[in-house]
Each structure stands twice: as C-alpha cells, then as structure tokens.
Amino acid sequence: MNDSICLQKKQNINIGxxxxxxxxxxxSALVILVFNTFSNFExxxxxxxxxTDTQSIGAxxxxxxxxxxxxxxGTLWICDIFYCSSEICSWLNRKDELVAAIAIGYPDQSPFERPRKTLVEVTEWMY
Ligand SMILES: Cc1cc2nc3c(=O)[nH]c(=O)nc-3n(C[C@H](O)[C@H](O)[C@H](O)COP(=O)(O)O)c2cc1C
Incomplete structure (x- = not known):
C-alpha cells in the first residue's frame, strides 16, 4: 500500500x-490513468x-x-486514486489533473448482476 494511504489509515482518516x-x-494486467490536461493550465x-470536461472524460x-x-x-473504474493523486502525479512528473484510473484485466469471475432501481424510482416526469 502507498505510504500516504497507510498514513491516512493509521490516522483513522476515511480511505474509501x-x-x-x-x-x-x-x-490487473494494465492500469490506465486519465488526466484532465486543461484544468490546471488554462x-x-x-x-x-x-x-463540461468531466462529463466528456466520463463518457x-x-x-x-x-x-x-x-x-x-474486465475493467474497474477507480476514483480512489484521489487519496494519493499528488504522489502519483509527482512520481510521473505530471502537472495536469488526475481524474480517474481504469484497471483492465482478464476476468476470473462472473458476478451476479447487481440490483438496479426501477426507471420510476430514478426519473421525474414534468408535464
Ligand atoms: C466514477 C466511478 C468511480 C469508481 N471508483 C471506484 C473505486 O475507486 N474503487 C472501486 O473498487 N470501484 C470503483 N468504482 C466501481 C463501482 O464501485 C462499481 O463496482 C461499479 O460502478 C459497477 O457497479 P454498478 O454497475 O452498480 O455501478 C467506480 C465507479 C464509478 C462509476
């Protein structure tokens, strides 16, 4: 585990x-790091x-x-990297903003589909 995350855990700070x-x-076989290359510079x-850019990146x-x-x-979309983004950026010498990581690999399990809310529960129709 990364030093900064260990320290946060020791200090009882929530590490998600x-x-x-x-x-x-x-x-995973590969981890892709996704950066917003504009936010720290423009x-x-x-x-x-x-x-706007965050929606584009999400899409x-x-x-x-x-x-x-x-x-x-198989993939996992990861935002827990926010707990150590400054370390990752300094390690990679990146000055732009780390937004997400995506772990990619060969799945060794096929979990059941997670329960979903119904359309009615998540929509509000305006008449
Ligand atoms: C924006 C976003 C960030 C996520 N970050 C993490 C993460 O840091 N760690 C993790 O284990 N899963 C992460 N996930 C995966 C979710 O916990 C969940 O496994 C995934 O969304 C699939 O479940 P769902 O289809 O019910 O959303 C993330 C998902 C999304 C959409």
Missing part, C-alpha cells in the same frame, strides 16, 4: 474502498468548464470500458 482498489490494480478555466471512460468488454476484458 482504497484497499479493494489497490488489490484490483495489483491484479487561465479562465471555470466551474462550468470543469463540469470517454465509459466508451473505453464498453470497448474492453467487447474484447472480453
């Missing part, structure tokens, strides 16, 4: 599902732009995950 995520990354980068990640599935690869 970090341990699970680290295991998945260790077991002068007038504002909240609206951040929301790109979703496409990547669906494409991987076509090749029968």
């Amino acid at each position: 599902s970090c341990e699970l995520s680290i295991n998945s990354m260790n077991e 002068k007038d980068y504002n909240h609206n732009r951040l929301l 790109a990640i979703q496409n990547l995950i669906l494409a991987a599935q076509e090749f029968e690869l």
Whole structure:
C-alpha cells in the first residue's frame, strides 16, 4: 500500500474502498490513468468548464470500458486514486489533473448482476 494511504489509515482518516482498489490494480494486467490536461493550465478555466470536461472524460471512460468488454476484458473504474493523486502525479512528473484510473484485466469471475432501481424510482416526469 502507498505510504500516504497507510498514513491516512493509521490516522483513522476515511480511505474509501482504497484497499479493494489497490488489490484490483495489483491484479490487473494494465492500469490506465486519465488526466484532465486543461484544468490546471488554462487561465479562465471555470466551474462550468470543469463540469463540461468531466462529463466528456466520463463518457470517454465509459466508451473505453464498453470497448474492453467487447474484447472480453474486465475493467474497474477507480476514483480512489484521489487519496494519493499528488504522489502519483509527482512520481510521473505530471502537472495536469488526475481524474480517474481504469484497471483492465482478464476476468476470473462472473458476478451476479447487481440490483438496479426501477426507471420510476430514478426519473421525474414534468408535464
Ligand atoms: C466514477 C466511478 C468511480 C469508481 N471508483 C471506484 C473505486 O475507486 N474503487 C472501486 O473498487 N470501484 C470503483 N468504482 C466501481 C463501482 O464501485 C462499481 O463496482 C461499479 O460502478 C459497477 O457497479 P454498478 O454497475 O452498480 O455501478 C467506480 C465507479 C464509478 C462509476
């Protein structure tokens, strides 16, 4: 486990599902790191732009995950990297903003489909 995450754990700071995520990354064949290359550099980068770019990046990640599935690869979308993003960026000498990681590998399990809320529960129709 990364030093900073160990320290946060020792200090009883919530580290989300970090341990699970680290295991998945260790077991995967490949980890893709996704950066927003604009947010730390553009002068007038504002909240609206951040929301827009984050949606674009999310759609790109979703496409990547669906494409991987076509090749029968398993993926895990990981945001727990936020708990150690400064270490990752300094290790890679990246000045842009780390947004997500995607672990990709050959699945060794086929879990049951998770329960889903019904359409009625997640939509509000305006008349
Ligand atoms: C934006 C986003 C971030 C996620 N970050 C993590 C993560 O850091 N660690 C992890 O184990 N799973 C992470 N996941 C995976 C979810 O925990 C869950 O396994 C996945 O979304 C599939 O379940 P669902 O279809 O019910 O959403 C993330 C998923 C999304 C969409």
